[in-house]
Structures are given as C-alpha cells and as structure tokens.
Amino acid sequence: MALLRIIEGGRARADDPGPRAPVRTDAGLLAELYEKYAPAVYARCRYLLCDDEAAKDALQETFAKALRALAEFRAAASPTTWILRIATNHCLNELRARKAAWREQLQALGRERRSETEPPDRRELVRVLLSAAPAEAQEVAVLYYVDELTQAEIGQELGRSLPTVRKRLREFLACAREALAQALPGIALPEGDEP
Amino acid sequence: MNIELGGPGQGCSAMRLRRFAAGELPAAESARVREHLQGCARCQATMDELRAEQNALRAAVPFDGFAAGVAEKLARVPARRTWSRLVPLAAAAGIVLAAGLSLRRADDGGFRSKGAASAQLFVKDARGVHALAPGEAVAQGAQLLVSLTPAGSSTVEVTLVEPQETTVLYRGPARAGPLPQAFEWTGTGSARVVVRFGGGGSTEIELYR
Numbered sequence: 231m232a233l234l235r236i237i238e239g240g241r242a243r244a245d246d247p248g249p250r251a252p253v254r255t256d257a258g259l260l261a262e263l264y265e266k267y268a269p270a271v272y273a274r275c276r277y278l279l280c281d282d283e284a285a286k287d288a289l290q291e292t293f294a295k296a297l298r299a300l301a302e303f304r305a306a307a308s309p310t311t312w313i314l315r316i317a318t319n320h321c322l323n324e325l326r327a328r329k330a331a332w333r334e335q336l337q338a339l340g341r342e343r344r345s346e347t348e349p350p351d352r353r354e355l356v357r358v359l360l361s362a363a364p365a366e367a368q369e370v371a372v373l374y375y376v377d378e379l380t381q382a383e384i385g386q387e388l389g390r391s392l393p394t395v396r397k398r399l400r401e402f403l404a405c406a407r408e409a410l411a412q413a414l415p416g417i418a419l420p421e422g423d424e425p
Numbered sequence: 426m427n428i429e430l431g432g433p434g435q436g437c438s439a440m441r442l443r444r445f446a447a448g449e450l451p452a453a454e455s456a457r458v459r460e461h462l463q464g465c466a467r468c469q470a471t472m473d474e475l476r477a478e479q480n481a482l483r484a485a486v487p488f489d490g491f492a493a494g495v496a497e498k499l500a501r502v503p504a505r506r507t508w509s510r511l512v513p514l515a516a517a518a519g520i521v522l523a524a525g526l527s528l529r530r531a532d533d534g535g536f537r538s539k540g541a542a543s544a545q546l547f548v549k550d551a552r553g554v555h556a557l558a559p560g561e562a563v564a565q566g567a568q569l570l571v572s573l574t575p576a577g578s579s580t581v582e583v584t585l586v587e588p589q590e591t592t593v594l595y596r597g598p599a600r601a602g603p604l605p606q607a608f609e610w611t612g613t614g615s616a617r618v619v620v621r622f623g624g625g626g627s628t629e630i631e632l633y634r
Contacts, residue, residue: 260492269478270443272486286486286494293491294498310447311440349428356430377440378433406430420427 263293267310271317277357277376278321288324292317311387314377315369322360322368330361336413350417362409363402370398436461442471541576542626544583546618547603562633568607571618571630575599578624587616599623610634 271292275285295316296303306312335358339350356375360368373384385395403419410417444450445458462468546557550567563569571583571594581599585592595604599622610616610632618630 260495261488264488264491266447268486268491269475269482272482273478276481282485289486290491290494290498293495297495297499308440308444308449310443310449314440314443347426349426352428352431355428359430373440374433375431377443378431378438379440380433380438383440416426418427419430 260293260297263296267296267313268293270310271313274314274317274376275321277353278318278360278372279324280357284324288317288320292320295320311377311379315373315387318369318372322365322372325361326365330358332358332361332409333413335361336409340414340416346416350414355417359402359406359409363405367398367402367405370395371402374399434467437465437467437471439471442468442475446472446475541574542578542581542599542622542624542628543574543576544581544618544620544628544630545572545574546570546630547572549607557630559631560633563610565634566609568609570603570607571595571620572603573599573601573620575601575622576624576626578622578626580623582621584619584621585610585616586619587612594618 268289272285272289275288275292276282279285279288292313296313303309303312336355339354339358343350353376356371360371363371370384370388373379373387374381379387381392381395381399384390385392388395407419410419441450441458442462445455445462448455450458462472547554547570548557548561548563548567549570550564557563557569573581575581578599580597581595582593583595583604585594594608595606612632613634615634616632618632620628620630
C-alpha cells in the first residue's frame with residue numbers, strides 16, 4: 231500500500247511552527263478522510279473559486295493543512311465544520327488575492343437571467359457579494375448563508391460574541407445592498423430583514 | 426425585485442445535515458434530524474445535493490490523484506509571507522549539498538552557536554560550493570543554502586534579519602542537512618540569518634555585501 235508521510239501534532243494556522251513529529255501512516259487514513267469529507271470540501275472550493283482546477287488544488291491544500299493538524303482536526307467538536315472552515319478561509323484568501331471583480335460578476339449574473347423578472351441564483355449572488363464585503367464579514371456570511379449555521383452556532387464556532395456575529399452580518403448586508411444598488415439596480419435585498 | 430439571501434431555517438441547516446451524514450451528531454439530535462428530514466422538502470433537496478457532491482468529487486478527483494496531490498503539498502513547508510530581498514530558488518536549481526558535505530560546528534567569528542544544535546551556510550557561486558567564511562562577502566547572484574545539525578531538536582525556525590525587516594525563511598521540522606530550498610540574497614549592506622532550534626540551540630550567520 232502506498233505510504234503517505236503524515237505530520238501530527240501541529241496546528242492549522244499558517245503562522246504555526248508546524249509539524250513536530252513526522253510519522254508515517256498508510257493511505258487508509260487518507261482514504262477514510264477522502265470518503266467522509268472531500269466531497270463537501272471540493273464542493274465548497276468549486277463554489278467559491280468557480281474554477282475546477284483551482285478547486286482541486288484548494289482541496290488538496292485543505293487536506294494537507296488538516297493532516298498537519300490531525301490531532302486538532304480529530305478533536306474538533308465537528309470535524310466537518312472544522313475542515314470546511316479551513317477550505318472556506320483558504321478560498322476566501324485566494325479570492326482576495328485575485329481581487330475579484332464583483333461589479334462585473336454581478337452584472338453578468340443579471341445578464342444570465344432568462345428574463346428580467348427571474349431572480350438571480352441565490353447562492354451565486356451570495357458568492358459574488360462576498361467579494362464586495364470586508365474580510366472579517368466574509369467568513370461569517372459563508373457560515374450563515376451557505377452553511378446555514380445560526381448566529382449562536384457561528385459565535386460558538388468562531389469564539390465570538392453574538393453581538394459581534396450580528397455586527398459582521400450587518401456589515402455584509404450593508405456592503406451587499408450597496409453593491410447591488412451600483413451593479414444590479416433592479417435587484418434589492420428586503421429591508422428590515424436584518425439577521 | 427427583492428431577493429432573499431437565505432440563511433438557516435426552522436430546523437433547516439445545511440451544516441447540520443452534513444454533520445448528520447458524517448455521523449457527528451449525538452443520537453438524540455440525529456433522531457430529530459431524521460424525523461425532520463422526512464417531512465421537509467428543503468432538507469431533502471439539500472441531502473440530494475450532498476449525494477451529488479460525492480459523485481462530482483469521484484468524477485473530477487479520483488482518490489489516487491487526490492492522495493498524490495496531498496502528499497505533494499505535505500512535502501512543502503507553507504511560506505509565511507512574501508519574499509522580499511531574499512529570493513527563493515527552486516530546490517532543483519542545481520545545488521546538491523545533502524550528500525558528501527561534512528558539517529562542522531560553526532562557532533567562530535560571525536558564526537555564534539549555543540547548544541549542540543547548529544547551522545551552517547553554504548554558498549554556490551562561479552567558483553563552486555563552499556561554506557561561507559566569517560566576514561566573507563556574499564557575491565551577487567550567489568545561491569545560499571542553510572544546512573542544519575539539529576542534534577535532537579525536532580523543530581527549527583530560520584529567519585533573515587535585516588535593518589528594516591525580518592523574514593521567516595523556514596519554519597518546520599529540523600532535519601539534518603540542507604533546507605529544501607536555496608536562496609539568493611538580493612539586499613545590500615549587512616544582514617543576519619538566525620537559526621533557532623526548538624530544543625534551544627541557535628546559530629547566527631552574518632551576511633555582508
């Protein structure tokens with residue numbers, strides 16, 4: 231069986247000293263993780279990056295990070311949430327580096343509709359609007375609108391207070407409204423729909 | 426036209442369904458989700474999407490390619506920041522120092538070592554490969570390689586300290602021999618390469634130009 235070098239005992243943050251005790255393990259562990267978590271991670275990367283090759287790369291990067299922090303991954307209250315957050319943050323960083331052009335993308339979403347009365351795809355709209363929001367609000371918006379965690383669950387996951395989560399969501403919505411007004415004036419978010 | 430962006434619904438959450446499918450929920454919550462799922466079209470549609478995700482992954486990224494890609498990423502140490510005046514060179518750029526070079530403890534002149542662990546800097550220039558001597562100027566275009574003697578230390582951090590900024594060149598496991606990547610120093614004046622081992626040893630190497 232193919233051998234894969236796995237690093238245990240590190241943490242996932244990029245500024246972490248990283249691996250401490252290199253160990254060898256067989257591909258069985260990776261096969262298990264692939265079956266259980268890779269579908270969701272790949273879907274998340276494709277959704278955020280809109281590019282199959284970039285998504286494949288991000289998928290592998292996410293699992294490399296997870297394996298470097300295997301102990302933390304295993305110990306997470308929800309390994310699914312943990313690894314999806316790694317993937318989401320990796321992709322959001324990629325998007326920021328690309329300086330995603332949300333204005334053009336919103337206009338394209340508007341053009342892709344079959345008729346003026348048809349709303350744009352909700353999830354696509356969220357994805358494009360992420361690029362118009364500040365970095366701190368982006369992950370909170372993904373956790374709320376894509377993963378559909380409640381605000382309390384988001385607070386717990388991020389170690390933030392409920393008012394902070396609410397503030398981030400309001401920031402996202404304010405930027406989203408502004409972006410829509412600029413690029414897609416026929417579409418608006420309902421007022422008084424603050425999370 | 427108004428459009429809702431979505432969010433969690435009454436008892437509906439994509440993440441909860443993912444956790445349900447992954448067997449992460451406590452038994453009581455899992456039973457609640459199973460019951461809710463039977464009568465909720467929205468959650469049934471989400472479950473269909475989760476199944477489609479599995480097929481999409483298998484079609485696009487079969488396991489063997491995935492495993493190879495992950496192994497390749499694991500072999501690399503993540504870069505902490507953008508390189509400034511120290512340009513990384515590809516490991517395959519022609520520096521072969523791992524074999525055949527015997528390391529000596531560098532504890533003289535510009536090389537200050539504490540503890541048993543130490544490091545040495547090798548230079549590859551037009552004249553060949555040699556250990557950087559204390560006070561020796563680094564030629565333009567010379568390729569630099571830091572070689573480690575971890576002496577039991579499991580981790581190491583290698584930093585370039587310049588008057589205006591500090592750059593982490595490598596952070597990770599300390600393995601005897603050269604770091605996987607060679608560097609070119611493009612700065613002027615003087616700088617220090619500081620090698621700190623997790624076990625407490627450290628070495629400072631002065632660079633001059």
